[in-house]
Amino acid sequence: MQFTQREHDVLKFTAHGYTPDEIGDFLGITRETVRKITCNIKLKAKLQKSTELAAYYWCKYFGTSLEDQRRQLISAIFAFIIILSIPIDFDNDRNRISYRRSETGYRARKDT
Known part of the structure; x- marks a missing residue:
């Protein structure tokens, strides 16, 4: 698909988020001309x-x-x-860690 240089410029500015008024100011054309080109x-x-x-525009830019x-x-x-439908067991007793106080401080003890 072949675009004219002016159409390519308008497409580029549109893809970058500029309004028709701003595009017209950049290219020296009226807002209505920008809309017609669009x-x-x-x-x-x-x-x-x-x-x-x-x-x-961005799909063409990135190929x-x-x-x-x-x-x-x-x-x-x-x-x-699919990932959301995988059940996750957050209350798995095998992985629970409890802490026990000893003379030197707290230490982890794995409950089995």
């Missing part, structure tokens, strides 16, 4: 939301795709759910 970028990239523009990112996110969520 619409053209969304049409070319087949995106619907402005937030997807930032994701699209990945939006689909790869979605798959990795879903995999991470499933892994997290």
Whole structure:
């Protein structure tokens, strides 16, 4: 997908979180021109939301795709759910340590 230099600049500033007014000031164009360029970028990239523009830019910057990112996110969520479903026994008597007072102070004694 080929973007013009102006479209690339607007996409870059958008991905960095700048508003259309700030982008217009940086590039010397009006806010409406920035919005029109943003619409053209969304049409070319087949995106619907402005937030997807930032994701699209960073995926291209790091050499990945939006689909790869979605798959990795879903995999991470499933892994997290699996980890949370593993039972953890915090009341395991074999690992309980009690302390007993002696002449030299407290010392640990493992209960068995």
